[in-house]
Structure formats: structure tokens, C-alpha cells
Amino acid sequence: MNLLEQVERRIKEHKLLAQGDAVVVAVSGGPDSVALLHILFLLSERHDWKLAAAHVNHQFRGEESDSEAVFVANLAQKWGIPCEVAKIDVPAYIEQTSLNAQTAAREKRYEFLHAVARQYSAKSIALAHHADDQAETILMRLIRGTGPSGLTGMQELRQEKKVELIRPFLRIYKSDIEQHCLQYGLSFCRDSSNELRKYFRNQIRLDVMPLLRSYNDQLPESLNRLAEMMQAEDDYMESAARQFFTEQVTIESRGVLFSRQPFARLHVALQRRLIKLILDYLASGVEKIDFTRVELLRNAILQEQTSNLKLDINEHFCLVREYDSIRFQASQTAVGAYAYPIVLEDAELRIPEAGMKLIIKECGSKEMTVDVFPVSTPLDSEAFFDLDQLELPLVVRSRAAGDRMQPYGLNGTKKVKDMFIDAKIPPSQRDAIPLIVDAKGQVLWIPGLRHSKHAPVHTETMHVLHMKLIPY
Template sequence: METNLVATVEQRIVEEHLVDAGDVVVVAVSGGPDSVALLHVLFSLADRYSWKLVVAHLNHQFRGAESDAEAAYVGELAALMGLPCEIGVIDVPAYIQQTSLNGQAAAREKRYEFLLQVAADYQAQRIAFAHHADDQAETILMRLLRGTGPSGLVGMPERRSEKKVELIRPFLRIYKTDIVNYCAQHEITYYKDSSNELRKYFRNQVRLDIMPMLKQYNEQLPESLNRLTEMMRAEDDYLTEAAQHAFHQIITCEQAVCRFERSDFTKLHVALQRRLIKLILNCLCLGSDRLDFTKIEFIRAFVLHEQVSNQIFQADEQLYIVREYEAIQFQIIAPSSRPYMYEVEYGSSELSLPEAETQMCCSWIKMGKEISASSSTATEVFLDLDQLSLPLAVRSRRLGDRFEPYGLNGSKKVKDMFIDAKMPLSRRDVIPMLVDASGRILWIAGFRRSKHALVGSDTEHVLHMKLC
């Protein structure tokens, strides 16, 4: 049995490149059967692959004398093997009081912090954990009971990187009975953690009560759950790759904003739509786990709804989704509608408009034959200076603004003109409008000019303004 276990683990390590020849490996050893067996197996293979093993144990001080005895045992075991050993002592109960974390979360955080520091001190490439196949099955069942998506059914990874160190689980396909048998045949001493019997922990409830009850209906339940994990891992990898491809094809991200066209999103399969939303959250550094399934579905419905033209949806305290006709924008900054107004000083040559992220160039010139009423365009305007009430100003739109367009009779509400032109909401509140002292809107920059102060044959002085 012992040879089979060692051979099985060795084969997996080689096939998956969990550890390379000559690596320094920190082995997390709690003193229980799983971690002690892992240390024994890796030690039996170390000479063959020139591995340098470092034993690491963290005393969480949860169980008083029991925790101290385990730490002492791990130190003795490492000494017998001639391996360097690092024993950390952290008052996790005190840390729980400081942070209000639950016990298991606090212990896990401090344990990983300690192990990563040991890895850094020894310049280790790997940290080996003793999680096994039964742990994996319990993890999947816990996630099913709490509610999870396809990615949650992938379970614990056999390997993952953190802070340039590879975290590996060589026992992830080995079941507990095989590990205990290995220890018995090798007469390996180990400690039993009494906290593993406390039903106040959800994992213990699953292992002690729920799993045995469900095994009445399927004796091979752990194996079935692990097969599910294998299948979901492959499918999750495929969907992850497809979602990444879609992201790079249709999403544009700049600083705190991600944009895409609604039509591109609607063409995607619903599975990719959900994953794309999560990728956008990651891109915005919000974390894909901040929104539950219900909120993600609400966001999808908001994007897919055909009747919506312009709308802003606040998904949570940080995330805003702005829809401007067919353009969808995810952002972590609240849409700004701060009004602005700048006076155009007579004779000035340039006016900066930071709110609109643009500048205006001004020219105060004498009339020339080449200038006419039709010379003005959306991006520049020629005005008869003598028909203007000075001073002039450039400002954002205001409630009730009306505009008298050149070439049309009468006036129209600026708001209605923007809607008719399907101007995005984000532009409506920042687009610059040139007005004179009487309040007349002379030009909506980048849009159109008014019928006021037209350049004619009797014009002597001209103001030329353009976006620059």
C-alpha cells in the first residue's frame, strides 16, 4: 500500500509538474495524519529529485497545551529527518477579537501569511498542503449547500500561484482511508485535532453528519463529487478562455470605466454574458464576488432590455452602469453633472474646459471675403461681433434652455434636441454652449450654431471660435 501511495503521488507530481527537480518546498505540517503522511511521502522522494524540504508549523494557540504538544512534535519529527523547521506562534483568538473574523477565516489568513513568509525566507518555489480527496468532496458539498455557480464546483485547485510562490496539493486525489492506512503501515505517529469534532464549524457538520447521511443513498458520494469537480474544471477552463476572448474583442477599459456596445453583448451566449460581467468587475478592481446571481441577472436584463434609451443604474455603492442608447458603460465613479461656466475674455485666444475635456480657440478678426454665414460648422462658428452682448461665456446646459437653430424657424428645448439627436447622457451635461450677456445660446459646440449674430456683407468684426 505504501509503495502504491508514494508511486501514485509521484506520478501526479511528475505529470502535473507540481514540483520541479531541485526545488525548495515548504511543507505545511499541522501534526495530523494528512500533513505528516505528506511530509513522509515527499521526504521519501526528495533525494531522487534533489528537493530541499522545509517543515513549517503554525501554533494558532486555539487549544492551549494540545496546540503546544503538536508544535513540539512537529519540531521533533523535522529534527529526526534532518530538515529545517520553522515554528510560528500567533495568538489567533486575540486576532479574531481585533478583526471580528470567524475562527477558521482568521486562522487561515494567519497560516497563509506565515507560510508565505517562510517561503520567502528560504527562497522556496513551492508550498505543499495536505488537502486530500475527501476534503475536496466536502468543499464541493459545502458550496452546493450554500449556493454556488459552475466556477464554485471546480473546488480547490491542485496548484495556484500567490506572491510568486506555487501552492500545491499533491494529495488532492488521495482519500483519507489511504492516508490513515499509510500512517499505520509506517507506524507514523500523529495527533488528532480535537476541534475537528466540534460541530460549531460548518465543515465538521458536513463531514460528521451530512456526508454520512447522504452516503446512505450513494456509497461513492465523495468519488462522485470529485468526478463532478474534474468535469467542471475542464468546462470552466473552456468557458474562462471563451470569456477572455470575448472580453478582448468587445470591451474597452480605461482607468475606472469599461465600455461595450449592447449589440455585441446580446450576441453572446448567456453563460458568457454572466462571465463577462464578472470580468468587467475584476478589471475595475471590484472583485467578481461582490455581486450575487440575482444582481448579475438584473444587470444582464438592464443591458438586454430593448426599450431603454438612456438610463443610469447603480448596482451597488461603487458600481454604476450607464446606458446611452446602444453604448453600455460600467464605471466606479458616479456620473458627474456638475455645472460649469467660464467667461470668454475679450481678445483671449484660448479657453480651457476641463469638465468637457476640451479647449476652445478664439480669433478676433476683421471681416474677410471668404467668411460667410455658411462658413460655420458643428465644430467652429463665425459670429458678427458687433451683434453680440458682451461679455460672452461658455457654460454647461441648464434646465429649461431653449435654442434657435440656424436654418430653422422658432426655438426648441435643448433637451429635446439632444434626445432627437440621440446624444449620450454623458455628453449632454458637459457639452459646451456659447452664450452672450443676454443669455442667448449662440453655439452648441460640436453640435450646431444658432441664427443669431450671422456674418453678413455689412459685418466688420468677426469672432471665430472652434474646438481645438
């Protein structure tokens, strides 16, 4: 089977292109991209593909770069293929961004390729990476350090910015590509920078791979098999992690929430995968999350000694553990101390720190029956007091160090802090919870938690203060 047939079969079996697709072909002018453009050109009549060539002059090599741009434009014209050429000052971009040369060139190149895809309404961008490139990529990642996902290498088909990046040559070796060029008499350019050992990939290709092949002549094939196997296993692991995410993770306005116990029952490999999935969901592309960071987060979730903690992930996000609840959320400024006087003549008082408002009503006891305003149950959002027994003025404020309360039905006092702990109120919420306090500093009511024994309503009460806390 010749290369033309191999590529056509691969495109069909893996659905890289469909009948009538518009596709942008990235053409550097080297043998790989020239062969790719040629093969797609030969197949385009049969499959009704609308091709457009795209070339970037990175301005790294002066006249050599300029001549490559002219070569690609002429080649496309010869085959009747529209061609877009961009001249981009990548050295200036490197100076501006401090990126390394290869990263900067890639960023500007892909930016241009996507622009051309939009211009031609193309569904796909075809890239000429081949099996030897894939083997080099796997080896580079092994040397630098990578996880299972990194060992999948480059993808034959990947979605990026609503366009599919396809690599029809990814299972084809360079020797077969060069043979195709020889067979059809295709001319191409040689990039002199491919011989410069200042680039890591060139060191791998020119020095490391030949050395390692002295131990295993089939090393490129072995590395490509590894990538193919890891791709299948990575797909399975990703699917399992996404299933847990769908079933167990709640998406909130500032982040995500899940329970610790189901997470703890997962296999360690899925725990790591889920953490990476969550971080990618929250901040895709913000920062590369390494193994050490993932392990730090995983151990913080699993440890038994501490029920509540906060761990910064980076300057944007943090992990908050509160009892069985685990939150990955955007970092936020802590709620500051607040205090608002309660004016009985007002109908309501807004408490922005709590996102609540206090409804205030003064009435006579004859307007109500005693059994509708007993001392509040712990979960009540409203409370009733004998107004004549209260020490006025009242204040609604956040908790303060040393706060104590005389809860109704209990002897003595209890620390407000301990009451929050007993009720398992998450630490991140405690500073926002409003306390109703009298002029002597006695805590009268913690809405939704406890009511004090002060100023209870009884049969002889003449004036009732009714307060209700509701969201606004």
C-alpha cells in the same frame, strides 16, 4: 501502486513541481500533512527539491496547540528539513476584524505561508488537502448555494501572490493517507477541534456525509468526479468569456466599455460569465458577486424599453448604459453646473469640467476670406460670429433646464435636451458639454453639435469673433 508512486506520478503529469524546485510544506501535525511532508521528503533526493516546513500555532487550543508546534519542529529536525513556526494570536485577530474563526485562521495562516515562501525563495506552497476534503467542500458549497465555478472545488494547482499553491493529495482519499502513516510508522497529532460540531465542515464530515452515504456509498467519489467534470467545463467557459473580453471589451481609465448588440448575441451562460469576469477585473476581492446581482446587471443590459440608465453595483462601481454603449465604471460624482465669462481680450479660457479650453480670437474680416468661416457644420470644433451683432458679454456654461436654440438652417427653436437626444450624446456626458450663450441667454453654439442662426458672418461683416474648443 503505493501512495508514494501515486503522488510522484501526479506531480509529474500535472507539473505541480519541477526538478530542483524550492517548496514550502504547510504542516499542521495531523496525519495528512505529516504524510505529505514525508512523501515529499522521500522524493526530494531524486528530484532535488528544497523543502521547508511551516507550521502555525493559532492559539485556539492552549497546550494542545503548543505541543503540536513542538512536534512539527522536532519532526522536521529529525528529517533534516528547515522549519518555521509562527505563534499567532488568532482569537485577538477575530476580535479585531469580526471574522469567523475559520476565515480568520485561514487569512493569518496563508499570510505566514507566503512570508515563508518569500524567505526561502520558494516557487510553491504544498497543502495536504485530500479527496475527502474536496468532497466535503463541494457538498458545503451546494448547501450554501453556488454556481458552476463553485462546483470545481479546490484546485490542484493555483497561482496566488506569484506563488503556486499545490495539492498533491487532492485525488487521494484519507484512508490511503492513514495507511501510508501506518506503513511507515509515522506518528502524528490529533486535533480535538475536528470533533466540534460548531464548525460547519465538521458537521458535514461527522453528520451529513455519513447520512448521505447511506443512500450512495460512493458519494465522495461521485462528488470528486463532479468537481473534475466541472473543472473542465469551467475552463472552457472561462476561455470563451476571456476571448470575448479580449475581442470586444475596451479598457478605459475608469472602467471597461463594450457594445450591447454583441453581448446580446451571446449564450446566457456566457453573458453571466462575462459580467463576473468584468467585475472580477475591476474589483477583484472587493465583494462576492452573487447570482441575483449578476442577473440584475444582465437584464439591465438586455432590456429594450430603456436606452439609458445607471445602476449602482456597489459603493465603488456602477453600470452605465447609453444607447448601444455599456460601461462598467468606477462611481463618480456628477459634473456640477458651471459658468465662465468670456473675456474677448483673453487668448484662451480653460473649462475644467469639460477637460477643454476655448481659444478666443478677434480679427477683421479682411484678414480672412468669407469661405473659410461659414456657419459651422455640426461636427466642427470651431465657430465664427459677426462680433458687432452679438449681445455681449458672452458666457460659456453647462446646460440648464429649459435651454433652447435657434439652429442655423431650421425654422423656430429647439430644446437643447432634444438636440442631445437626437445626437445620441450619452447622458453622462451632457452636463459637461459647454454651451456658448450671449447676454440675453440665447444659445449661440454647442461645440461639435450645432451653430445658431444669430450673428452670422457675411460679406459686410467688419469684425469677426473666432472661437475654437480643444482638449487641454
